[in-house]
Amino acid sequence: MSLLGRMLKRTLLFSYCLICLGAVHSVNAAENSSQTVRIKIGTILANNQGDEIDPKLNTIKNQLKVMKYRSYRLLKEETQNVAWQGNAVFEIPGGRSLVVTPQEFRNKQLALKVRLQHGDKPVVDTTVRLNNGGNFLLGGPPHEGGALVLSISATAQ
Amino acid sequence: MESSDWELVQKCQAGKIDAFQELVSRYHQKIYTVIVGLLRNREDALEVAQETFFRAYRKIKSFQGGSSFYTWLYRIAVNIAIDSQRRQKRNPLDFRETMDGLFEEQNEVAKDPFSDVHDRELREKLVSAINDLTPEHKAVIILRTVEGLSYKDIGEILGCSEGTVMSRLHYARKKLQQKLSVFL
Amino acid sequence: MREDCERTRESLSRWVDGHLSVSDAEAIRLHLGGCAACDRERRQLEKLEFSLKSVLVSDVPRIDFEPFWAGVRERITKKPRRREAIMEWARSTFTPPALAWTVPAVIVVLLGVLSMDSFWRSGWQRNNFAAVESIDAHGRNIALLREDETKTTVIWLYQNQEGEDESSGENAETNPSF
Numbered sequence: 001m002s003l004l005g006r007m008l009k010r011t012l013l014f015s016y017c018l019i020c021l022g023a024v025h026s027v028n029a030a031e032n033s034s035q036t037v038r039i040k041i042g043t044i045l046a047n048n049q050g051d052e053i054d055p056k057l058n059t060i061k062n063q064l065k066v067m068k069y070r071s072y073r074l075l076k077e078e079t080q081n082v083a084w085q086g087n088a089v090f091e092i093p094g095g096r097s098l099v100v101t102p103q104e105f106r107n108k109q110l111a112l113k114v115r116l117q118h119g120d121k122p123v124v125d126t127t128v129r130l131n132n133g134g135n136f137l138l139g140g141p142p143h144e145g146g147a148l149v150l151s152i153s154a155t156a157q
Numbered sequence: 158m159e160s161s162d163w164e165l166v167q168k169c170q171a172g173k174i175d176a177f178q179e180l181v182s183r184y185h186q187k188i189y190t191v192i193v194g195l196l197r198n199r200e201d202a203l204e205v206a207q208e209t210f211f212r213a214y215r216k217i218k219s220f221q222g223g224s225s226f227y228t229w230l231y232r233i234a235v236n237i238a239i240d241s242q243r244r245q246k247r248n249p250l251d252f253r254e255t256m257d258g259l260f261e262e263q264n265e266v267a268k269d270p271f272s273d274v275h276d277r278e279l280r281e282k283l284v285s286a287i288n289d290l291t292p293e294h295k296a297v298i299i300l301r302t303v304e305g306l307s308y309k310d311i312g313e314i315l316g317c318s319e320g321t322v323m324s325r326l327h328y329a330r331k332k333l334q335q336k337l338s339v340f341l
Numbered sequence: 342m343r344e345d346c347e348r349t350r351e352s353l354s355r356w357v358d359g360h361l362s363v364s365d366a367e368a369i370r371l372h373l374g375g376c377a378a379c380d381r382e383r384r385q386l387e388k389l390e391f392s393l394k395s396v397l398v399s400d401v402p403r404i405d406f407e408p409f410w411a412g413v414r415e416r417i418t419k420k421p422r423r424r425e426a427i428m429e430w431a432r433s434t435f436t437p438p439a440l441a442w443t444v445p446a447v448i449v450v451l452l453g454v455l456s457m458d459s460f461w462r463s464g465w466q467r468n469n470f471a472a473v474e475s476i477d478a479h480g481r482n483i484a485l486l487r488e489d490e491t492k493t494t495v496i497w498l499y500q501n502q503e504g505e506d507e508s509s510g511e512n513a514e515t516n517p518s519f
Contacts, residue, residue, distance in 0.1 A: 003441055010445035018453050063469070063493040066486055111474065116498075124478045124498055130471035140483075140498030174417070178410060185409050194397045207409065211416040215429070283396050301358065302393045308360055327354045334385055337392075341385040 036081045036157045037102040037110065039088045043075045046139065047146025060151055063137060067149065081157065092150065094143050095119055102154060108132050110154050116141070132156050162226035169217045177217070181210050184227060187304065188234050194299035195238040197288060205241055209234040224313050231300070231314045239292040279340045286336040294329040297322055345372060349379045357386055469493045 044057065046064070050071035053061055057074055064072050075093060082088040082102060090098040096118050103111040109129050116123040116138065128136055135153030142148075160168075160179070168176035188209055192202040212233055220229055287295060293315065300311045308319045308326075315322070334341065349372045355361050356369045373380045471494040473485055482499040 006441040007444050010441065011448050014445050014449035015452065018449055060493075062490050063488050063495075065490075066488040066493075066495055067497075122477075122479055124476065124481070124483065124496070126476040126496060127474040128471050128494070129474055130494075131469065134469045134471060136469075136471040136494040136496070138496045138498075140496075140500070142500060174414075178414075181410055181413060182406050185406060186403060189404055189409075190398060190401045193401045199402070203404065203409075203412075207412040207416060210413045214413075214417050279392060280396055280400075283392055287393075287396075298393065299397060302390060303397050308358070323355060323360075326358075327351070330354055330386060330389060333393075334389055337389065338385075341388045341392075 036083055038079060038081050038155045038157055039090075039100045039102070039112075040077065040079045040135075040151075040153045040155075041090045041098060041100075042077045042151035042153075043092060044149040044151065045073045045075050045143060045146050046149050047071050047144070049145060060135070063135075063151075064149070067139065069146070071146075072149070092116070092141075093148065094141060096123070096141060096148075098150060098152075100152065100154070102156075103127070105132070105156050110156055112152070112154055114138065114152060116150075128152075130154065163222055166217060166220055166222070166226055169214070170220075177210075177214055180226070184230055185210070187227075188230065190303055191231065191299055192234055192238045194287075194303055195235070195292070195295055196242060197284065201241065202238075205237050206234070208237055212237070225310075228306075228310050228313045231304075231306075232316070235296050235300075235314055239296065242292050279337070282337055282340060283333070286333050289336070290329055290332065294325050294332075297325045298329045298333075301326060346376060346379055349373070349376070350382055353379075353383055353386055357383075357390060 042057075042060075044054075044064070046067060046069040048070045053064070053072045054074045056077075057064065057072055078090055080088040080090070082100070084102050084104070086101065088100045090100070092098050096116060099115045099117070101113040103113055105111075109131055111127060111129045113125075113127050115125050118141075123141070124138070126138075130136055130153075133153070133155045135151050137149055137151055139149035140147055160176075162180065162183075165176045165180050169180070185206065189202055189206045192205045192209070193199060196202050196205065209230065213230055216233075220226070287298070290298065296315060297311055300306045300314060306314070308322045311322045312319045349369055352361060352365065352369055356366060359366075361369065373383055468491075470487075470492045473494060473496065476483065476485075476496070478498060484495075484497040484499070486495040486497060487493070488495060
């Protein structure tokens with residue numbers, strides 16, 4: 001067989017193997033999505049009383065820029081594993097709580113139902129669709145002369 | 158006692174050019190004969206034969222003794238000759254002129270005029286038939302006929318199996334027989 | 342043609358080369374003794390071999406060693422031009438067997454990388470996009486923002502005028518300007 005013929009044959013063979021691997025990976029990914037979700041909440045105090053960004057917030061420093069506060073401090077970080085449709089409840093400073101309920105995993109994105117409440121009173125209910133492993137920010141509740149910013153991230157296990 | 162090829166190769170690998178000279182003296186005629194068979198042109202064959210030994214010298218350190226030195230050398234020669242053949246744009250008629258010149262140089266005198274004409278015609282037809290073979294088929298015919306190499310050695314030189322050598326030989330001989338049936 | 346004639350003619354090439362087993366060679370010899378057609382084929386093949394040797398071996402002139410070696414030595418000692426050295430390196434590296442494996446592997450790896458979603462949203466441009474499908478702020482004012490660089494979604498709750506319990510120590514100036 002000529003050199004070109006051999007190259008073509010091997011390209012087709014490797015492509016076929018790649019497609020099979022991709023198919024197996026997709027099936028596994030779909031199967032994995034039916035287990036648990038890891039929810040991580042970072043509670044951040046934002047104010048203008050200083051000029052520092054907590055080094056622990058380096059990974060999301062760029063995300064916080066949009067809020068134009070001069071100082072950001074990580075108050076606490078908490079992680080919980082929860083089953084699909086199950087509720088993960090997080091205590092938030094100021095008598096508040098955050099309830100996160102993972103709904104579904106589709107097209108590599110998770111849908112989360114999130115409720116922030118103050119005591120028993122709901123403050124905000126929202127459903128957000130985010131990338132697996134990604135996060136969004138929920139901010140605004142006043143606290144200690146500034147405002148709380150919650151970084152909510154979720155990863156399907 | 159005469160040194161073996163492998164002993165000479167080891168000396169070359171240690172940088173002794175006179176050992177390489179000895180190897181060249183052993184194989185230069187054989188290599189040249191095979192290449193003339195493939196290229197059908199004396200000047201080109203001389204050029205390719207010298208290039209073969211030059212490349213062998215450059216690559217001598219990579220020769221590990223897995224095959225015999227002469228099959229390794231033949232492999233280099235055949236590859237260069239086949240590459241050259243593919244680039245060659247000469248008309249086979251040029252060859253006939255060259256070979257006719259050779260005959261004149263050797264002053265062939267025919268004892269039997271009929272046999273002389275018959276032989277010349279057979280040779281011309283044979284050369285033309287060989288030239289019509291693909292480079293790979295020509296190579297097996299030449300290595301078998303000229304050098305009497307085994308199918309295994311030919312396979313090593315051409316990088317194919319013994320079975321492939323057998324089928325190429327069979328095919329090449331059949332083709333030549335068909336073209337020369339009148340003369341055989 | 343009889344079956345054993347066909348088998349014989351298929352094996353004649355190897356018989357002439359002496360590459361048959363003893364028993365197979367004997368079987369061919371016996372057949373040739375009794376089959377004129379196959380024997381004629383054998384004679385043709387042997388004549389062909391003889392003619393080939395005559396053309397390919399006898400007609401080739403002998404070359405003198407000394408001028409030949411001088412030519413080889415000149416090539417060895419001559420410093421190759423840069424272009425020739427590069428060509429030589431390329432010829433020895435990109436051999437057909439190497440190319441026959443490398444080129445298909447590179448093509449398929451490239452196809453695999455380009456087909457990955459994450460390639461288009463690669464590390465330095467990681468898209469942290471999140472879509473807000475529904476939101477109920479229970480009467481409060483909210484703002485939905487997107488940070489430019491990472492495309493992070495920010496949901497901002499403004500303080501209710503009627504008030505949360507805490508009062509913020511910083512009023513207008515603490516409300517961030519987005």
